[in-house]
Amino acid sequence: MSALTVAVPAEPPRRDITAVLPRADRRLALGLRGAALTSVSVLGLIGLFLLIKAWPALHRAGWGFLTERRWLPDVGRFGIASVLEGTIVIASIALVVALPVAVAVALFISEAAPPRLRSALISVVDLMAAVPSIVYGLWGFFFLQPRLITVSRWIAVHVGGAVPFLSVHDPSTASSFTSSAFIVGVTLSLMVLPIATSVMRQVFAQTPQAEREAAYALGCTRWAMIRGVVLPFGRSGIVGGAMLGLGRALGESISVFIIVSPVFTYTTHPLQSGSNTIAALIVERASESSTFGVAALLAAGLVLFAFTLVVNTVAGIIVARSRSGAATEI
């Protein structure tokens, strides 16, 4: 190019853009900020409360709190290794059982059910969420358990040979199967189901009509349209529903307490009688513990609290990354 230089006019100074908010808007902002802060600080206060109250126990147990399986606070041997593992196993069973059903029910409600059946089903599912957990617990204990033992035994006998963790010690007696992590998990799945279904169907229903029509216009069957459009769009709903359900399963105490026969060993064979969860442990020991025992229980509660927070944060990140979660309608 030529060596000609053109004088570039100096850039004008940039102006500050300021706006005086009308008084009503300022009040609104203040009020909303206050409300938001309140909920955050309640969460923080709960954590702080748990930490302070649990401190004597945590201090005495040290890192051993995370590795000790037994729960004997009065002799100083206590930890959450077995109950935390039991909590995760039981919650996982609940999710594995509930999720496929929840996805199917949510798809049926949002994609296939005729309008009248749809609103009826929505009410029924919402009602399921409103049933107190103690009712599920009792029902699981008295109604489900005897029937599930048959299922447990079938799995243990026919699959247990090939898959060691599905075997039990003595499949010939029913007591080998009672009060197992599996039975607790299935009972919990009934509580997970309505929450998960509700979240999923709401997200599925938001699938853009234009994309559904695009799929149909290509010659898709309804199932192909669901595979190609609704499920990818609804991924955040599936994850979100699963995580809300997981939260419920992790924290559920009373129905687990009713059914499970508490043990302080790792739940390695979920069909075998005996397991435990953090929440059930707290319910079981709360009334009989010494001051130090209570501190130990609160330490267990703190771990459950932190664990739930982590699970929900991870879920939040996954949901925000997906399309329906980020609401990036194009």
Place this chain on the structure above:
Amino acid sequence: MSIPITEPTTEPTTEHVTGSAAHGAPLPDVQLHPAHRTPSLDATRLTAESVHAWFGSTKVLDDVSLDMPPGVVTALIGPSGCGKSTFLRLLNRMHELVPGASLAGRVLLDGVDVYDPGTAPTETRARIGMVFQKPNPFPAMSIYDNVASGLRLTRRKTRDLDDVVERSLRRAGLWSEVEARLSSAAGALSGGQQQRLCIARALAVEPSVLLMDEPCSALDPTSTRRVEETIEAIAHDVTIVIVTHNMQQAARVSDQCAFFLAGDGRPGHIVESGPTDQLFGAPRDPRTADYVHGRFG
């Protein structure tokens, strides 16, 4: 304006004429396609016979008959709310996806009623592709996957998917713009590119008919021209029906026009249809003249 010379058809369409005539459809003995465009042998004829349509108890189409011959671009024109889109969606059985939608009459695809109980709507829609007013690519899918989606989701066997994707993108006039980034998300394309992607997606399943519902209403002039070039390029083997509110576009791309109107107590119906030159140059009905000259609607 010149009125096109009308002469009896002797070439490929004859077969279809007899085929359809067997079903009782009286067909015009007119060559509508321009001289430079010879319909390919497997091009398809679409015929609507006395079609009526309702949404619930509201009647929106009243006794519409229209022949859409192979190798011919048909434009549906008329003011908003006159039933053009409903008519279009009725041709490939998208109409019935709206709750409460119903219809009367027949739609013949090469002489076979697409509403025959033995005809699967999925099969009809695969043979009669559709491009919508608002570009609707699958935004989370890549460009490649969008084009391949029809074949994949309908589980069609394809020997070389890469080939199909490239050919479809070329036919839609989009290949050179996206060939280097086939795996990037479709949502990142511009509106005009998205619409051409939708055309490529529709063409990938090799439909015999392509329905276009105001495909350029959301596009800039350059993209519009590209879409019109695509229409011209594929019209010899894909029968095209296009709804448009743009009179110049109707005049540019179509060989025959149907003017729809609703009002005066009558649901949407065809006031006049015929060769585009005739409809624009010497309309028989004064309402057609008013509309094509922009005096109402």
